[in-house]
Amino acid sequence: MAATDAQVARLRRMTGESSTDTYSDEDMAEYIERYPLEDARGEGPYVESETDPGTLEENPDWTATYDLNAAAAAAIWQEKAAAPAQDFDFEADGGSYKRSQVYEQAMQQARYYNARRSIKTITQRPEPLMQGEEETDD
Numbered sequence: 545m546a547a548t549d550a551q552v553a554r555l556r557r558m559t560g561e562s563s564t565d566t567y568s569d570e571d572m573a574e575y576i577e578r579y580p581l582e583d584a585r586g587e588g589p590y591v592e593s594e595t596d597p598g599t600l601e602e603n604p605d606w607t608a609t610y611d612l613n614a615a616a617a618a619a620i621w622q623e624k625a626a627a628p629a630q631d632f633d634f635e636a637d638g639g640s641y642k643r644s645q646v647y648e649q650a651m652q653q654a655r656y657y658n659a660r661r662s663i664k665t666i667t668q669r670p671e672p673l674m675q676g677e678e679e680t681d682d
Contacts, residue, residue, distance in 0.1 A: 547576035547610060558616040558657065559624070567620070579614040581662055583607040617657030625650035 552572045561567050567575075580589040583606055590600040628650070631643035 546608065547573040548608075551576055551610060551612065555612055555615055555620075558612060559620045559653075561620070575615045575619045576610045576612065578619065579611040581609045581611050583609045611662045613657045613660040614662065617654045617661065621650055621654035621657060625654060
C-alpha cells in the first residue's frame, strides 16, 4: 500500500513544491497514504480480521487508491499556511507591505482542494444480540 512516484509527482505539482527541500518524496508519500479510498471495485484498504474479531488487517484485494485532493488540502496547504500566519502587514518608507497575503493565498488553495475531496461514507451495521440479552429503547 504505497503511493506511486506518479502520485508523489502529481501532489508536488498540486502544492507547488517542485523541490525536495521542504518535503522529501517520502514525506509526500506519507501524506498521500493518510487518505486511502475504496478502489473501483468497492474494496477498502482494511478488512475485519477473521482470526481476531474487532481488529482490522490489510485487505490483499484492495488496489491502492488515494485522495490526492485531501492530501494537498488538509495536510500540505494548511501546513504551509501555518508558517506565515504570524506575519503582519506594515507600512515603511512610503511602501505598504502585505505579508498576510502569503497566508491568505495558502488558505485559498487549501479551501480549493478541500472542496474537491472525495465523498466518504460510513456503513453502520447493527450488533447482533447475544443469547439472553433483551433489546432496549435507549
